[in-house]
Amino acid sequence: MSGACIITLPKNRLICCRFWDNECVLYNQLTGETHLIDDMGTEIFRLISEKTATRTQLLQSLHSVFEWDIDFDVEEVLDNLILQYQKLGLIVVTENTPA
């Protein structure tokens, strides 16, 4: 996944979010499913519920909030989370190609 790709919530307010501390609960109006998200996931949704973000911006934001061991591969974890959330229809990932 490229750093420039854009991550957003689906259009038409399909996903509704409630945040409490380091957890959030999402409601998907399309599927009727309710999801509990914690830690890194909460920060991802906190950021993209305010504005669209690129993968690079998400990484920067996560680095400013969390501290990890040196051998923790945050990029791999982030990409896995993005993939999972995309499969669940919770986010939309768009490749940001130059005009």
Add this chain to the structure above:
Amino acid sequence: MKLATLSKKAVIQALNNDGLRLKVGGFNVCLSSPVATVADHLLGLYGAFDVVDHTAFIDFYTSIAPPSKLRRFFRANVNFSFDGHIPFKPLPYKQASALFEWGLNWCIANHSHHYLVIHAAVVERNGQAFIFPGTPGSGKSTLCAALVSRGWRLLSDEMTLLSVADGWVYPIPRPISLKNRSLDVIRDFAPDVIMGPVIKNTAKGAIGHVRPPDDSVNLGEIPVQPAKLIFPSYLKGSKTELTPLSKSRALLKVAENCFNYNILGLQGFNSVGDLVDASDCYEFKYSNLEEAVALFTELAH
């Protein structure tokens, strides 16, 4: 007019003719039944309820009756019907009064979508609603009966009606249903409670009903703001433990205990979200009712 002011003969007559019309919380219920134990059940446990006149709008027309005259005598059983529809299989004649309570639960849970209907006991103290969601066997009705026997106001022992319009809890005080060992536990804890006859060998075991306090019935239309959301778990021999629960996890647990969360969709999600926002959320383990009541009484100050 209270049901207790009617003679037994008048109650039986109403049940056998057009039906007895009772105000139960915010609902008007009409019940017809030729079954003697149903009349006894109402006379013993519903004395403080208002009887409404024939001009009042009726929310639920119900009846408890044998499927045929023959079935009054041979393998006697009874049906519950709602608006002429029979939603359940018949039950033995001796379980008629329990079937009425279960049937009314079903009516409310399936036809009251202006409320989020949570499978939870709810009581009130100092203007605060304490909500105890839980699956059968979690000890919510036992806890509810214990608190009510010590002066807490009963809003419901079975379902919490949370208005989707204003987020307040609307009462539906009715007899508290106790099962199996809970019957003796409450008899020992509160010997003064009025309990109806125990019905044995039901699908849930032995069932008995505790009469709701008159004060709770009289306040049956006054809603209360939610304050505490407590998930009880009765564990034999356990210490009394109240543990804070995150609001996100509380939201999920409430949603799991709702009858109509999926039907309400986004409205349901927002209602549960507002409920956990307005409430302190806990998990609660207990085995000692005295300690539990003391703890919640302190929490309500």
